[in-house]
Amino acid sequence: MPKPSPKDSSSPTGKLSDSRSNNRKKAPTSKPVGLGSVVLFWPFHIFHLFLKPLPAFLRMPLRIGGDLAISGAYVGLIMAVFYYIRAKPYDMAKVAEMPQRTIVYDRRGEELGRIHGEKRDVIDISQVSPDFLAAILSREDERFYNHGGVDWIGVGRAVVENFKRGGIEQGASTLTMQLARNSFPLKSKWLDFSGKIQELDRKFLEVAVSYRIESHYTKQEILQHYVNRIFWGHSIRGIEEASRTYFEKHAKELTLSESALLAGIVRGPNAFSPFNDIEKAVRERNGTLDRMVVAGTLTPDKAEEAKKDPITVRPEWRRIFHDSYAMDAIRRELERILEEENIELGGLEITTTIDNLIQKKAEEALDAKLRQIERSPGYPHQTRAQWKELPEGQKTRPEYIQGSVVAVENMSGAVLAIVGGRNADESKFNRALQGRRQIGSVFKPFVYLSAFDQGVRPDTLVSDGPIYKGEIKGAGNWRPQNSDGKFGGMLPAATGLIRSRNTMSVRLGNRAGIDKVADTALSVGFETPMPKLPTSYLGAWEATTYEVASAYTIFPNGGRRYPQRIIDEIRDRKGNVLYKNDKISYEATRSGSAWTVSNILREVTERGTAASIKSLGFNKPCGGKTGTTNDYKDAWFAGYTSSITCAVWVGLDTPKKTIDRGYGSTLALPVWADIMKTADKLGYKAEGLKSQLSFVECRLCRESGKRATAGCENASEAYTDNVPADLAPADNDLCPIHPAKALAVDESTAHHDDEPLRAQAVSEDEVIMEEEEAPLKAIPVEE
Structure with a gap:
């Protein structure tokens, strides 16, 4: 039986149930939760339902704390999406692409230097010492293999430590995070107005990029990219370059002590550098x-x-990476090739034609000779030693005596050595490439070359007497003297080159013609057009050592020229050939003329101005020519063997007298001899200068070089010569100086109308001289 309801004195019915019923009717009804709110804020709704049964004093603080936590999660989610979207465009392939320096090798595979790009050498992780890998992980990221890019345990530890110390004393960057910020520019320029906000934004983006790196690469790959990217101070990047720079060894050869040191200085590479x-x-x-x-x-x-373990780092005197003139020439050539071939800078492997053994010898030989000159009694100029002793603040452009050397392989045009001065650190001016100086008598062989092309022969007689006014076309009153101040008579053309006779050289140049000589100069490799002045016959114009060396290669090459080249091949780091410089050649002059001049230049080194070459210790077959400009301002020697051609210049940057009697044979020839002796030992053999030419026996006139006539025979000017086939005069190309001439006869001698008139040869004493313009004539006679 049910119990009666309790009574309520305030209720009209006296029942409590009436009061409750009335209260329920008056209570406001709660609004239903919208679908959007459920979808967007369902964590809040679930959390609030979970808290509903709890007493009010617990429910309120829990609700406040929980709502804040859920709000934080919402903010974190929004930020994660925001930074994921921002991290998405970064190309993960760039992590593995590191700007490397281009490595330059000589022809033997020896490294000459590095140019372009960053000071880094990318290597495989297998080429790194295990001790170093263990050291860097222990120092920078102990839990590297246990996190996905961000070490949240480390983050928590850093927060606690920094809170205790009251500042940012400890970081929590993992190797992956360091790799991210070293691989990509993560700072946002639009936040430049606040450095703190910008740094915070960068850190969040770094985290997002780190997760992307971890999803794209294996742990070993990440570690490899990290050790190749890391900065070690002094512009050094990557473990291989750090190991080579600090300890002069490869990364695989690092000891435990050295590994720990390199790992330790990463956090402050310049501050903690052992240097x-x-x-x-x-x-x-x-x-x-x-x-x-x-x-x-x-x-x-x-x-x-x-x-x-004691720490032994690279000695201070070996820390300066010296520049060289060869590297300067390589850089210049490389820039041209990269532009023409559209090859991207950095990370290349360049094989050059330089032979570093000859390069070093050329540098040593030049400086040794110039130091010897500076030690001579009464030497009037600044010496290199004096310049080096000047305080740093007082050092200006060096004024000590300088020189340049270029050595070229004959049959390829490959530059074996290029020296542009005594020290590239003291003077960047590359005299081999940039120094245009008067070339003097080293140009004379090309004047003779032009004359031989025009029919002159070595035994053709040329006057060594004073030049008279009007004799040389375009010369005006210019009347050059011989270096010894003396004159001779009619001498063979070859003698003029062997003894370097100015008057004979000018006459032969005039005979060949200024246009012909200028064309020859361009054809053999002189880049600047020769001034069309008679003084040019004696080399009174400027060229570089590089041009002179190239031009002289035509003599041992029988008239062919291989344009000079200093870069042989360019490859990328994967071994793909990007550029190959195949040797090419062209006929610069007639082979017979080049062979003829070469024969004479060989005599120059045997009994001419370069005869001292044997006393200098070089006794192999060779040819060459000395050159000395007015007042001993420039001293030259250009010469060759069957393998190599080499040009040497000595002088002061500001043209002035070097020393008394500063001839090419005194200053330049000894340098050439030293270089050639070394080259011969290295396999660039100086053998006999041979020719494949065919020869024709001809009866020629000594005065004209043409086919001898009866007049030449009567004048005793005819001789027999073996002439290169391409230079042999045609059968009807007869001497115009000694033609067949007619004898005057007695007028009383009968003349028969039915017989033709004939010419008879006469002796030279009976020649009737005509005006210069009129041709020689025969006088008819009757038999």
Whole structure:
């Protein structure tokens, strides 16, 4: 039986149920939750339902804390999406693409230097010492293999430590995070107005990019990219370059002590550099060894043993990477090739034609000779030693005596050595390429070459007497003297070159013609057009050592020229050939003329102005020509063997007298001889200068070089010569100086109308001289 309801005195019915019924009717009804709210804020709704049964005093603080936590999660989610979208455009392939320096090798595979790009050498992780890998992980990211890009345990630890210390004393960057910020520019320029906000934004973006890196690469790949990217101070990037720079060894050869030191200085590479402060570097090494013990990768005993190892870094005198004139020439050539071939800079492997053994010898030989000159009694100019002793603030452009050398392989045009001065660190001016100086008598062979092309022969007689006014076309009153101040009579043309006779050279140039000589100069490799003045016959115009060396290669090459080249091949780091410089050649002049001049230049080194070459210790077959300009301002020697052609110049940058009697044979020839002796030992053999030419026996006139006539025979000017086939005069190309002439006869002699008139040869004493313009004539006679 049900119990009666309790009574309520305030109720008209006296029942409590009436009051409750009335209260329920008056209570406001709650609004239904919208679909959008459920979808967007369902975590709040679920959390609130979970808290509903709890007492009010618990429910309110929990609700406030929980709502804040859920709001934080919402903010975190929004930020994660925001930074994921911002991290998405970054190309992960760029992580593995690191700007490397271009490595330059000589023809033997020896490294000459590095240019372009960053100071880095990318290597595989297998080429890195395991001790270093253990050290860098212990120091920078102990849980590297246990996180996905961000070490949240490390983050928590850093937050606690920084809170305790009241500042940012400890970071939590993983190797992946460091790799992210070293691979991509993560700072947002639109946040430049606030450095703190910008840094915070960069950190969040770094985290997002780190997760992308972890999803794209394996841990080993990430570690490899990291050790190749890391900065080690002094512009050094990557473990291989750091190892080579600091310890002069490859990364695989690092000891435990050296590995710990390099790992230790990463956090402050310039501040802790062993080059700057060895004590700080050792302290960082010891700290890293202790961390390795804590991480369990090293025993305490081995750590203590490693701490006792002495640190031996690259000596100070070997820390300066010296420039060289060969590298300057290579850079110039490379820039032209890259532009023409559209090859991207950096990370290339360039094989050059330079032979570093000859390059070094050329540098040493030049400086040794110039130091000898500076030690001569009464030497009037600044010496290099005096310049080096000047205080740094007082050093200006060097004024000491300089020189340049270029050595070229005959049958390829390959530049074996190029020296543009005594020291590229003291003077960047590359005299071999940029120094245009008067070339003097070294140009004379090309004047003779032009004359031989025009029919002159070595035995053709040429006057060595004074030049008279009006004799040389375009010369005006210019009347050059011979270097010895003397004159001779009619001499063979070859003698003029062997003895370097100015008057004979000018006459032969005039005979060949200024246009012909100028064309020859361009054809053999002189880049600047020769001034069309008679003084040019004696080399009174300017060219570089590079041009002179190239031009002289036509003599041992029988008239062919291989344009000079200094870069042989360019490859990328994968070994793909991007550029190959195949040797080409062309006929610069008639082979017979080149062979003829070469024969004479060989005599120059045997009994001419370069005869001292044997006393200098070089006794192999060779040819060449000395050159000395007015007042001994420039001294030259250009010469060749069957393998190499080499040109040497000596002088002061500001043209002035070097020393008394500063001839090419005195100043330049000894340098050439030293270089050639070394080249011969290295396999560039100086053998006999041979020719494949065919020859024709001809009866010629000594005065005209043409086919001899009866007049030449009567005048005793005819001789027999073996002439290169391409130079042999045609059968009807007869001497115009000694033609067949007619004898005057007695008028009383009968003349028969039915017989033709005939000419008879006469002796030279009976020649009737005509005006210069009129041709020689025959006088008819009757038999």
